[in-house]
Amino acid sequence: xxxxxxxxxxxxxxxxxxxxxxxxxxxxxxxxxxxxxxxxxxxxxxxxxxxxxxxxxxxxxxxxxxxxxxxxxxxxxxxxxxxxxxxxxxxxxxxxxxxxxxxxxxxxxxxxxxxxxxxxxxxxxxxxxxxxxxxxxxxxxxxxxxxxxxxxxxxxxxxxxxxxxxxxxxxxxxxxxxxxxxxxxxxxxxxxxxxxxxxxxxxxxxxxxxxxxxxxxxxxxxxxxxxxxxxxxxxxxxxxxxxxxxxxxxxxxxxxxxxxxxxxxxxxxxxxxxxxxxxxxxx
Numbered sequence: 001x002x003x004x005x006x007x008x009x010x011x012x013x014x015x016x017x018x019x020x021x022x023x024x025x026x027x028x029x030x031x032x033x034x035x036x037x038x039x040x041x042x043x044x045x046x047x048x049x050x051x052x053x054x055x056x057x058x059x060x061x062x063x064x065x066x067x068x069x070x071x072x073x074x075x076x077x078x079x080x081x082x083x084x085x086x087x088x089x090x091x092x093x094x095x096x097x098x099x100x101x102x103x104x105x106x107x108x109x110x111x112x113x114x115x116x117x118x119x120x121x122x123x124x125x126x127x128x129x130x131x132x133x134x135x136x137x138x139x140x141x142x143x144x145x146x147x148x149x150x151x152x153x154x155x156x157x158x159x160x161x162x163x164x165x166x167x168x169x170x171x172x173x174x175x176x177x178x179x180x181x182x183x184x185x186x187x188x189x190x191x192x193x194x195x196x197x198x199x200x201x202x203x204x205x206x207x208x209x210x211x212x213x214x215x216x217x218x219x220x221x222x223x224x225x226x227x228x229x230x231x232x233x234x235x236x237x238x239x240x241x242x243x244x245x246x247x248x249x250x251x252x253x254x255x256x257x258x259x260x261x262x263x264x265x266x267x268x269x270x271x272x273x274x275x276x277x278x279x280x281x282x283x
Contacts, residue, residue, distance in 0.1 A: 002154055003125040003133065005118070009111045011132040014146045016104055020047075020097070022142035025260060034141045044096065045085045046139060051100050052084030057131040058107050065118045137273055143265045145251060148272050152248040155276050160187070160237050162281040170282065178279055184233055185225045186279065187240055192224030194243050197271040198250055201264050205254075247272070 023031060023043060031043065040046040063070035088096050118124055136147060163183055166174065171183070180186040196215075203210035228236055251268065258264050 002158070003119065003129050005111060005114060005116045007150070007154070008119070008128040008132055009108060010146070010150070011136060012104060012108045012111060015136045015144060015150075016132070018144060018146075019136075019141075020100075022144060026142055031141075038139060038141070043141075044088075044093070046141075047096075047100055048085050048088040049081050050135060050139060051103060052080070052087065053131045053135065054103060054107060056080075057127040058110065061114075061118075061124050061127055062110060064121055064124050065114050137277060140269065140273060143259055143269050143273070145254065145256075145259060148251045148268050149248060151272050151276055152244060152251065155280075156244055156272070159190075159281060160240065166282070174282060184228070184231075184236060187236055188224045188228035188231075189221055190275065190279065191236075191240050191243050192220070192227065193271050193275065194247050196220075197267040198243075198247055201250065201254075201258075201267055204261065204264055205258065 026034070035041070035043050035046060038046055040049075060070050062068075088099075091099070119128070140147070163171065163174070175181070175183065175186065178186055180189070200210075200212050203212065228239075231239070251272075254264070
């Protein structure tokens with residue numbers, strides 16, 4: 001997965017820049033439900049957790065960029081996260097939100113000033129991915145067009161090649177962990193769910209009265225494996241790319257209010273965001 005200066009900056013400015021705004025568009029009941037699904041009692045506590053990792057990670061990234069020494073730590077994540085929530089517990093709400101936004105803006109300024117070569121450092125890429133890119137998926141409370149398109153342009157765009165570069169032993173380990181006999185079967189599974197998502201989202205856009213039947217997941221997955229079983233790998237790889245581009249075009253063309261539709265949001269979240277984290281190609 002490509003972790004570059006520009007991609008990191010885009011996450012800071014676009015994904016995280018609208019994070020609170022998108023959350024605030026949800027109903028109060030939906031806000032409470034989604035925050036609790038993340039394991040937090042309050043949205044503010046989750047923001048404190050996000051903020052603390054930003055501060056920790058950017059300190060290390062800046063030290064590397066400026067050729068300074070920094071403390072190498074082993075983290076107890078439960079302790080770190082609890083301390084993050086406690087640190088900001090007594091802060092006034094407005095003061096805390098202003099601090100969150102100032103920190104985000106300063107990170108953008110700092111990233112802009114960095115040489116692109118800084119991102120050749122593996123530790124920098126790891127921290128940037130962890131606190132900005134992966135964290136956006138891990139704490140996704142309201143889907144954005146940016147996040148869906150970014151994944152389709154990056155992780156999903158290199159998915160086939162990322163698998164091909166693994167050695168034979170790692171390929172076997174990956175497929176065994178995923179529960180598929182072959183990469184061909186895994187790709188058929190991904191393609192089939194994408195196609196179903198495109199069909200349903202298009203149907204919703206075309207008619208408010210559009211309905212669809214749910215699937216027995218195991219049965220549907222078996223159907224997908226069978227559907228593409230006679231295809232050659234080459235043809236399946238080309239079809240994968242065609243469907244990826246179709247989904248990317250659909251995402252780009254969706255009206256802004258479509259992302260507020262729970263069904264459309266749910267299909268894009270499940271098909272593009274969560275599905276990648278269910279089937280990530282190992283580094």
